[in-house]
Amino acid sequence: MSAAGTRARGRGRGDAGDVLVVQGLDVTVREQMLVEDVTFTVRSGERVGLIGESGSGKSLTALALMGLLPEGLTATGSVRVDGVRHDLVGADERAMSRVRGRDIAMVFQEPMTALNPTMRVGDQVAEAMLIHRTRPNRKAAHSAAVELLEQVGLPDPPDTARAYPHQLSGGQRQRVVLALALANDPALLVCDEPTTALDVTVQAFVLDLIVQGVLDRRAAMVFITHDLAVVATVCERVMVMYGGRIVEAGPVQAVFTRPRHRYTQGLLGASDLAVVDDRGRLATIPGSVPAAGRFPAGCVFRNRCAHATALCETRPPWTATGNDAGFACHHPADAADAAPTSASEGRQR
Numbered sequence: 001m002s003a004a005g006t007r008a009r010g011r012g013r014g015d016a017g018d019v020l021v022v023q024g025l026d027v028t029v030r031e032q033m034l035v036e037d038v039t040f041t042v043r044s045g046e047r048v049g050l051i052g053e054s055g056s057g058k059s060l061t062a063l064a065l066m067g068l069l070p071e072g073l074t075a076t077g078s079v080r081v082d083g084v085r086h087d088l089v090g091a092d093e094r095a096m097s098r099v100r101g102r103d104i105a106m107v108f109q110e111p112m113t114a115l116n117p118t119m120r121v122g123d124q125v126a127e128a129m130l131i132h133r134t135r136p137n138r139k140a141a142h143s144a145a146v147e148l149l150e151q152v153g154l155p156d157p158p159d160t161a162r163a164y165p166h167q168l169s170g171g172q173r174q175r176v177v178l179a180l181a182l183a184n185d186p187a188l189l190v191c192d193e194p195t196t197a198l199d200v201t202v203q204a205f206v207l208d209l210i211v212q213g214v215l216d217r218r219a220a221m222v223f224i225t226h227d228l229a230v231v232a233t234v235c236e237r238v239m240v241m242y243g244g245r246i247v248e249a250g251p252v253q254a255v256f257t258r259p260r261h262r263y264t265q266g267l268l269g270a271s272d273l274a275v276v277d278d279r280g281r282l283a284t285i286p287g288s289v290p291a292a293g294r295f296p297a298g299c300v301f302r303n304r305c306a307h308a309t310a311l312c313e314t315r316p317p318w319t320a321t322g323n324d325a326g327f328a329c330h331h332p333a334d335a336a337d338a339a340p341t342s343a344s345e346g347r348q349r
């Protein structure tokens with residue numbers, strides 16, 4: 001029987017319903033904004049990508065959702081998870097720890113962040129179940145843990161269950177982390193560059209396991225990556241983040257073939273994605289991501305944008321183009337454009 005089948009909790013998993021509702025999420029350190037006004041909804045069973053260059057605020061957004069921000073960083077705004085009555089922002093650690101690992105679980109880039117080096121991996125997975133009381137006793141939890149280790153493709157599960165993390169390869173460790181994250185059939189799995197630290201030879205395999213684990217449980221997923229090709233295969237929707245803000249969002253197909261925000265255009269142009277390539281691709285985005293606090297006022301992308309004008313010194317409003325879709329850009333690409341225009345064309349305006 002699958003882990004989803006043995007689900008102990010009564011909360012059903014229908015096709016409708018919001019699993020995660022984030023409204024006006026800010027992350028600040030002292031006076032400085034690191035994540036600003038992030039608003040989005042993830043529905044039951046949806047897989048949503050979060051993309052953007054390094055330093056855009058993706059990881060901090062994920063950590064804020066999990067109540068795992070580092071010391072000194074503060075989240076404000078609202079984070080609500082289906083089935084949890086209270087707002088998770090500002091929830092005390094006791095309330096948060098009832099939700100974390102049960103309703104919402106996370107897979108980090110580096111597996112050792114999530115593993116206890118001094119505990120056998122089978123015990124760690126069993127412990128995750130016992131903490132949230134999703135299995136009646138230690139024996140049941142342990143056999144469910146071995147079954148999960150098998151589901152995530154680990155060889156000789158009873159034997160692997162007795163191993164310590166350091167006795168496993170990086171790919172195997174990340175599979176243990178996945179088992180740990182799936183242990184209580186979360187409604188939402190948050191993945192932050194889950195395969196980036198792994199050997200390229202096992203990346204696709206681990207990615208498949210993550211997607212399968214989520215599909216089997218009809219769980220929703222927020223998937224953070226800088227790899228646009230992965231988003232195209234794994235996610236239905238995508239949100240583009242830059243300067244701590246979501247600058248564009250929409251169905252993957254629409255955003256990747258007809259990006260509206262100039263930043264999204266640049267990201268796609270700099271990638272190897274063939275979907276935008278029928279009229280020649282963009283040059284890479286000029287310059288680099290500023291350090292936190294060094295983004296320009298108004299449009300955060302304007303100092304790197306070939307299309308920027310004086311208007312861009314004011315913050316572009318969000319233009320909704322559909323449900324969960326829109327962009328924040330004063331000079332968006334034409335909606336009818338099948339492919340981005342070149343950056344040099346823009347400069348002549």
Ligand SMILES: Nc1ncnc2c1ncn2[C@@H]1O[C@H](COP(=O)(O)OP(=O)(O)O)[C@@H](O)[C@H]1O
Binds near residue numbers: 052055070
């Ligand atoms: N603990 C921290 N204190 C201060 N600034 C931080 C801290 N963690 C991250 N930042 C800054 O916040 C910005 C966003 O970081 P992050 O969310 O890790 O970006 P991403 O995951 O998109 O690469 C970066 O400029 C980063 O340097």
Ligand SMILES: [Mg+2]
Binds near residue numbers: 059060
């Ligand atoms: Mg990151």
